[in-house]
Amino acid sequence: MKKLTKGFAVAAFNVIASMTFSQDANMGSIDMTDLSLIPLPSHTQISGQHFAVTPETRISIDPGHAEAKAIGAFLADKINAAAGFNLVVVDGSPSKTADQTISLTLSKAKKELGKEGYELEVKPNAATIRAPQPAGLFYGVQTLRQLLPPEIESTKPVSELKIPCVKISDRPRFPWRGMLLDCGRHFMTKDFVKRYIDLLAYHKMNRLHWHLTEDQGWRIEIKKYPKLTEVGAWRKYEDGTVYGGFYTQEDIKEVVAYAQSRYVTIVPEIEMPGHSVAALAAYPEYSCTGGPFEVETQWGVHKEVYCAGNDGTFLFLEDILTEVLALFPSEYIHIGGDECPKDRWKVCEKCQARIKHEGLQDEHELQSYFIRRIEKFLLSKNRRLIGWDEILEGGLAPAATVQSWRGVDGAIAAAKSGHNAIVSPTSHAYFDYDIGTTDLRKAYSFEPIPPELTEKERKHILGGECNMWTERAPQETIDSKVFPRLVAMAECLWSFPEHKDFANFHQRLQRHYQRLDALGVKYGAEARPVSILANFDPAAKKFTITLEAGEDDLLLYYSLNGSEPALISHLYQGPFALSDTVIVKARAFKAGNPYGEIAERRFVKHAALGKKIDLSKPYSHKYTGGGDFALTNGMRGTLNFRDGLWQAFEQDDLEAIVDLEKLTSVQRITTGFLQNSGSWIFFPTSVEYAVSDDGKAFQMLAILTHDVSPKQQDAIIKDFVFELPNVPARYVRVRAKNIGVCPAWHPGAGGKAWIFVDEIMIE
Ligand code: ACM
Numbered sequence: 001m002k003k004l005t006k007g008f009a010v011a012a013f014n015v016i017a018s019m020t021f022s023q024d025a026n027m028g029s030i031d032m033t034d035l036s037l038i039p040l041p042s043h044t045q046i047s048g049q050h051f052a053v054t055p056e057t058r059i060s061i062d063p064g065h066a067e068a069k070a071i072g073a074f075l076a077d078k079i080n081a082a083a084g085f086n087l088v089v090v091d092g093s094p095s096k097t098a099d100q101t102i103s104l105t106l107s108k109a110k111k112e113l114g115k116e117g118y119e120l121e122v123k124p125n126a127a128t129i130r131a132p133q134p135a136g137l138f139y140g141v142q143t144l145r146q147l148l149p150p151e152i153e154s155t156k157p158v159s160e161l162k163i164p165c166v167k168i169s170d171r172p173r174f175p176w177r178g179m180l181l182d183c184g185r186h187f188m189t190k191d192f193v194k195r196y197i198d199l200l201a202y203h204k205m206n207r208l209h210w211h212l213t214e215d216q217g218w219r220i221e222i223k224k225y226p227k228l229t230e231v232g233a234w235r236k237y238e239d240g241t242v243y244g245g246f247y248t249q250e251d252i253k254e255v256v257a258y259a260q261s262r263y264v265t266i267v268p269e270i271e272m273p274g275h276s277v278a279a280l281a282a283y284p285e286y287s288c289t290g291g292p293f294e295v296e297t298q299w300g301v302h303k304e305v306y307c308a309g310n311d312g313t314f315l316f317l318e319d320i321l322t323e324v325l326a327l328f329p330s331e332y333i334h335i336g337g338d339e340c341p342k343d344r345w346k347v348c349e350k351c352q353a354r355i356k357h358e359g360l361q362d363e364h365e366l367q368s369y370f371i372r373r374i375e376k377f378l379l380s381k382n383r384r385l386i387g388w389d390e391i392l393e394g395g396l397a398p399a400a401t402v403q404s405w406r407g408v409d410g411a412i413a414a415a416k417s418g419h420n421a422i423v424s425p426t427s428h429a430y431f432d433y434d435i436g437t438t439d440l441r442k443a444y445s446f447e448p449i450p451p452e453l454t455e456k457e458r459k460h461i462l463g464g465e466c467n468m469w470t471e472r473a474p475q476e477t478i479d480s481k482v483f484p485r486l487v488a489m490a491e492c493l494w495s496f497p498e499h500k501d502f503a504n505f506h507q508r509l510q511r512h513y514q515r516l517d518a519l520g521v522k523y524g525a526e527a528r529p530v531s532i533l534a535n536f537d538p539a540a541k542k543f544t545i546t547l548e549a550g551e552d553d554l555l556l557y558y559s560l561n562g563s564e565p566a567l568i569s570h571l572y573q574g575p576f577a578l579s580d581t582v583i584v585k586a587r588a589f590k591a592g593n594p595y596g597e598i599a600e601r602r603f604v605k606h607a608a609l610g611k612k613i614d615l616s617k618p619y620s621h622k623y624t625g626g627g628d629f630a631l632t633n634g635m636r637g638t639l640n641f642r643d644g645l646w647q648a649f650e651q652d653d654l655e656a657i658v659d660l661e662k663l664t665s666v667q668r669i670t671t672g673f674l675q676n677s678g679s680w681i682f683f684p685t686s687v688e689y690a691v692s693d694d695g696k697a698f699q700m701l702a703i704l705t706h707d708v709s710p711k712q713q714d715a716i717i718k719d720f721v722f723e724l725p726n727v728p729a730r731y732v733r734v735r736a737k738n739i740g741v742c743p744a745w746h747p748g749a750g751g752k753a754w755i756f757v758d759e760i761m762i763e
Pocket residue numbers: 338339388405
């Protein structure tokens with residue numbers, strides 16, 4: 001990096017490839033770390049001066065240009081709201097930059113900046129944004145917003161509006177920079193969706209992939225089929241609660257117009273042939289069996305799908321799409337296509353007749369037939385089809401674009417066969433995943449172009465998307481999952497890879513948080529702030545506890561008495577040992593403030609600690625809970641079934657015999673189980689306790705049952721406790737009965753069910 005020199009006259013602008021400013025440079029009065037643009041522009045030059053926006057400043061546009069005028073008004077509104085000014089947009093002279101003017105102009109812009117590129121020059125007396133197209137002017141304004149003080153984003157009064165003098169030339173790497181919002185699983189208000197459009201635009205993202213139909217809810221009014229929303233928008237739980245909501249066509253028009261004014265294209269997703277139970281609850285005649293169905297309350301992949309053998313299904317879907325096309329000007333229309341089980345098609349007369357009549361090989365080709373037929377309809381209306389990567393199975397529709405989510409293989413296959421692709425792999429781009437699984441660094445390392453592609457094939461990668469699925473995320477939790485990861489995604493999709501550097505991005509992000517604060521974004525942590533790791537020594541019956549920080553500048557505090565960790569709790573300074581029943585709670589602190597969630601681990605001391613266990617059926621190698629001592633290691637599991645603390649049995653019952661090594665007076669036996677039915681994990685139907693002196697002849701003590709509904713979808717932990725009057729025993733046997741297979745109502749009906757157990761505690 002070049003050293004920075006003061007003043008234009010001496011050194012003109014200094015070129016900065018990245019935004020790390022050396023503090024020793026003589027920078028005059030401007031603190032250069034204030035320049036924390038995200039996404040990072042292609043080229044930035046900077047001088048030590050600034051331009052002050054005052055009540056006399058004008059915003060000028062090309063005479064009579066309506067779009068430029070709207071963009072100018074957008075900027076004026078921001079400034080006026082924050083500073084109490086009355087800036088107005090005036091027609092300017094494109095050839096001249098007048099004093100005290102912010103000019104937005106389409107004239108004399110470099111064509112190579114493309115549809116969305118721009119140049120921004122800020123001098124001490126004026127600022128100019130030049131772009132070949134209005135979208136570029138809009139992005140220039142977004143950059144200008146980030147050069148102004150953060151207060152510009154709030155209605156907090158700001159006394160001084162100074163813009164550092166810069167010369168920026170900028171354009172995006174990818175034309176498709178998107179985010180999926182799943183309003184099917186959880187409904188989001190119109191205002192919330194508009195707010196996200198604003199947040200996307202602010203980060204120079206330009207696609208909102210609006211997931212509008214799901215098994216659990218149909219969210220878009222279709223005039224020809226009113227039951228889609230009368231019935232399909234509402235799901236009813238067993239306890240009588242009803243959940244739902246939908247957007248009227250007027251709502252949609254309003255949101256689409258709002259998005260257009262922010263250069264965001266809304267790509268609607270109307271799912272087919274799977275994920276369509278809500279639609280089929282309203283119109284069961286378009287299923288294979290004829291129904292009836294209820295709008296789903298269970299998350300997962302459901303077997304009821306549109307019948308591909310019924311021509312009526314296609315007429316129905318084409319009618320729906322006709323109304324959708326009238327509402328959404330997007331060239332691309334998403335039709336889902338993912339996760340469509342073929343169970344019903346395999347036994348449906350109509351579907352089988354279709355397979356025969358069309359000369360198809362199997363149900364995968366039937367899915368391909370389905371998508372091709374819909375694509376033909378869309379093409380006839382001058383629109384293009386996008387589907388998830390499953391649309392590759394059975395043969396890709398001729399002009400389809402593939403959205404690759406199960407890794408990047410779908411994108412590779414699409415690009416190699418001359419199709420366009422959008423890349424949004426679960427590994428980097430699923431922001432419904434917890435921050436421990438996909439942290440900020442991981443999200444930032446996202447590279448949309450798979451290295452397998454040739455120069456020519458790479459052109460088919462339109463860009464990428466981050467996906468916000470909402471099974472476990474109602475509206476009020478969305479910010480904390482999407483941010484700050486979306487900021488990383490924005491840079492991955494806009495900035496060129498030669499400028500990407502996590503440390504540098506991370507530094508800019510710390511400044512950017514002030515802007516997110518001003519925008520009212522309730523962002524979450526960058527990484528799991530603190531993890532509690534434990535090692536159990538069976539011989540010593542001791543735990544060694546290690547706390548791990550997710551970021552550099554954190555201090556970790558912990559408590560051992562169940563209290564919420566605070567700055568008066570123990571400061572973590574290194575691994576420590578435990579040998580008693582204790583709840584360890586740990587929390588990270590950043591600059592003296594609590595940062596992120598509290599981590600919690602429970603340790604129990606009991607008579608079976610470190611004792612050998614004999615299992616009649618082996619535990620699953622996928623969930624070992626830590627191995628042979630998992631059930632007597634004193635460590636309790638958490639609600640996360642992947643936490644490494646649960647030992648699992650697939651379809652088998654659990655039968656465990658604990659050898660206490662000598663005759664022991666037993667007063668209480670407790671076994672902990674997890675239920676997470678959405679992940680096919682159920683409580684045992686019964687838990688039986690028996691004791692023995694010799695390990696052969698057992699005396700039955702109790703058979704415990706429970707009344708927790710298997711339909712409860714939230715993860716729960718339950719201890720099966722039996723108290724007994726000091727019975728002497730050397731061996732304790734625990735038998736837990738597996739429900740066997742997922743029940744008929746369950747999305748995985750007939751699939752192998754799991755038992756998850758964490759500890760057998762004997763006192
Ligand atoms: C998906 O996540 N089922 C596209």
